[in-house]
Amino acid sequence: MENKLIKQISIFAENKAGRLEKITEKLKSANINIRAFTIAEAGDFGVMRMVVDKPEQAHNVLHDAGFTVSETDVLGIEMSDSPGGLHEISTVLGSNDINVDYAYAFAMATQKALLIIRVDNINNAIEVLENSDIRLISMEEVNKI
């Protein structure tokens, strides 16, 4: 089960010009590649979330630079890059009473799309998705995308 989990890096940031630049600069100089990225804003502050190729190193680099960083387990779900792709996944989650805290997605070059979700009961979600023959993407696979 462990290898189904994706380590997402979250960063607390004030809603101010230049904050993203500072963060990406740190990642760039540490040669860390971002695979998926999103910013959620809530008034004065925001939370940046990202999946990177070297999560531990990214965590350390950002922490040492004084940022408030946390690591969160999320799921990477492969979905079909066609109408109804997301609906297929949401049906499985919804009918099994799994609530999604947040999600972000992007299309890949392979007719597939990647959906990243955070749920409360992650183990339950893995079981439900696998029982419905939905493929979960591991950390290694994310790095190969």
Add this chain to the structure above:
Amino acid sequence: MIEYWEPLIERMPVDELKAIQEEKLKSLVHYVYNHSPFYKKRFDEAGISPNDIQSLDDVRKLPFTTKQDLRDTYPTGMFCVPQEQVVRYHASSGTTGKPTVVGYTENDIKEWSTSLARGLTSIGIGRGDVVQIGYGYGLFTGGLGLHYGVEMVGASAIPSSSGNTERQIELMQDLGSTAMACTPSYFLYVNEVFKKLGISIANDTKLKCGIFGAEPWSEEMRRRIEEQTGIKAYDIFGTSEISGPLFTECIYQDGIHIWADQFLIEVIDPETGEQLADGERGELVVTTLAKEALPLIRYRIGDLTAIKSGPCKCGRTHPRIMRILGRTDDMIIIRGINVFPGQVEAVLMDIPEVGEHYQLVVDRENELDTLTVQVEVTEDVFSDKISDLMVLEKKVTKALQTVLNISARVELVEPGTIPRSMGKAQRVIDNRKI
């Protein structure tokens, strides 16, 4: 075992202490009347003769002295001795007005050091201790003042002064400091730097206590410091006009001991000037009973506190004052309501998720005062879920509303963004143009 520097004086029965105060007060009024043209004029204008002061209660008849008087008579217009008898000067920076100058005779320095020697002994500092003095040395009274007290009790003083935090840490470790004296906000910053260096005050130093003052701080802040660093945090109090740092708590941390043989204290209603009963909160007024160069009659320090009567568990009989809530000139008025930064601190430090650094920003938007309280989000509480952060924001807002009776906007900011201070922390930014 409780140690005393001068056990006979420190444990003297209250009525004997009062008799000493009365004698000293009676001779003080003659002394200032005869040696200070300022006080002669002040007494004459008030229609008071030194002979009118026959008991401690008569102190109420005497006019107050304020910081403005010291400014108006700059530099030495209130001194009672000629320059030849002055062995030291200190001066205020004058950032909030004209500077003020204070002076000391040889005996004044001795009395000052004695006051501190009693206080240091009462928190267990003596021969064998190493006291790192992180208060500024120079015109500010904090550094040199404490220094002479530390030497008097036979401890080793490290005059590290303020700033250069990594050097402070190096000295603390290499010379084995057992006590550090600085502002509480600076000590928190030192602790942050310790963490950054991957070491800790609890495990990697010999520090057993801190002597913290020069800015108001709350009981909740004390708890934080003690929990995080494993040291005992003691409050020290004083102000340059009445010498400098003078009084501390004892090991029971139950009020600051004011040496009655040297100083007479009252707490007054800041509006009416009337004396308040023990336990009632008001403005502290100090009369110096033993100073020669610059004695002050009923000096309005501006700090808000209450007198705690009754003997302390340590056996000392001198009156105590409660923790300083703030200063009359620290008070900010927001939409007609009085707010003290100390109240805000007490609320914030009671919420475990909130970090130790905070700042109050006051603005005026559309003729309406707004208060924004900025607090730092530490990694310990950051969960990645925005809803958790909003819950925290709401929790702080609600707690502030309950205590302050006004609504404040709470702003979560990144750690390290609120400026760290080497001396007195700047807690309030008032952007109002009034």
